[in-house]
Amino acid sequence: MIRRIPKSPSIMNVSRGGRPPSPQMMIAAPLPEDISVSFEFFPPKSDAAAETFWSAIKRLEPLRPSYVSVTYGAGGTTRERTLSTVTRIAQETSMAPAAHLTCVGASRDEIDKIAQEYWDEGVRHIVALRGDPLEGANRYEPHPDGYAYASDLVAGLKRIGDFEISVAAYPETHPEAISADDDLDNLKRKIDAGASRAITQFFFDPEVFLRFLDRARSAGISVPIVPGILPVTNFNQTAKFAKMCGASVPSWMHDLFGALDDDVDTRRLVAASVVAEQCRVLHANGVKDFHFYTMNKADLCYAICHIMGVREDVAA
Numbered sequence: 001m002i003r004r005i006p007k008s009p010s011i012m013n014v015s016r017g018g019r020p021p022s023p024q025m026m027i028a029a030p031l032p033e034d035i036s037v038s039f040e041f042f043p044p045k046s047d048a049a050a051e052t053f054w055s056a057i058k059r060l061e062p063l064r065p066s067y068v069s070v071t072y073g074a075g076g077t078t079r080e081r082t083l084s085t086v087t088r089i090a091q092e093t094s095m096a097p098a099a100h101l102t103c104v105g106a107s108r109d110e111i112d113k114i115a116q117e118y119w120d121e122g123v124r125h126i127v128a129l130r131g132d133p134l135e136g137a138n139r140y141e142p143h144p145d146g147y148a149y150a151s152d153l154v155a156g157l158k159r160i161g162d163f164e165i166s167v168a169a170y171p172e173t174h175p176e177a178i179s180a181d182d183d184l185d186n187l188k189r190k191i192d193a194g195a196s197r198a199i200t201q202f203f204f205d206p207e208v209f210l211r212f213l214d215r216a217r218s219a220g221i222s223v224p225i226v227p228g229i230l231p232v233t234n235f236n237q238t239a240k241f242a243k244m245c246g247a248s249v250p251s252w253m254h255d256l257f258g259a260l261d262d263d264v265d266t267r268r269l270v271a272a273s274v275v276a277e278q279c280r281v282l283h284a285n286g287v288k289d290f291h292f293y294t295m296n297k298a299d300l301c302y303a304i305c306h307i308m309g310v311r312e313d314v315a316a
Helices: 047-063 079-092 108-120 150-160 180-192 206-218 235-245 251-257 264-284 299-307
Strands: 036-041 068-070 097-102 125-129 164-169 197-202 225-229 289-293
Touching: 036 047, 047 299, 068 079, 079 097, 079 108, 097 108, 097 150, 108 150, 125 150, 150 164, 150 180, 164 180, 180 197, 180 206, 197 206, 197 235, 197 289, 206 225, 206 264, 225 264, 235 251, 251 264, 264 299
Parallel strands: 036 068, 036 289, 068 097, 097 125, 125 164, 164 197, 197 225, 225 289
Antiparallel strands: none
């Protein structure tokens, strides 16, 4: 049950001494002890990127995430790198990997073969997505012999093995959806096909997620809906990406990140404080699971997790 913290009054009460009372800072609240995190990475494209990637993996591994997911390029462009990366995570770390798989540019037989490879390698968690249009295409077109949509892919994966399947959800509605209600119906189809969890597109206003969660529950969707959290590493790029994804960027973020394009250190401090506050507010409203889009960088996510009470085990 999600509980809503009451909104602060617009006018603060004044104490006998004429000073407003000091409200408790969210960050000063006791550290949560019931939070679970997961991390998303993309497969590295070069030796230098691989070094950064595995360094980030090792940095975050001691936080004991519930799983780490690895993305899959449009049309299977990173198919082999995703498979090798996921397999190596399974073999060389203590973390449970989740492999992304899309419908784009492949037949059912091809996708089924990939899924079977994951199953044979011991990978039991798939993030099943429709996928973005192929490069150069204006809109998504299903492969004539493929899975048309994510709900079809989920059903197909369940025929191959008893995968744990995560799917995508869109608090501010998928850009191609006819309406918010139609988008929610699509999410329900994916759940009904066998998905056990939904991970949301990133958002910045906690109320956006909480309103969406209320709507999903009212629609009969009872599986965990995990907020996707994006720490901002480059605000201008993030704003452009958000526009493409249909995610709103509040005006206060423009104010906070203004004039910091060339000030990396300050930008990181601001980003950590923004996401930590976002997560604290969500937790105060009953949210306990968080999925971080790492962009293959560990430091921000590590700092945010520390603030949230997710830390390494340290021997006394």
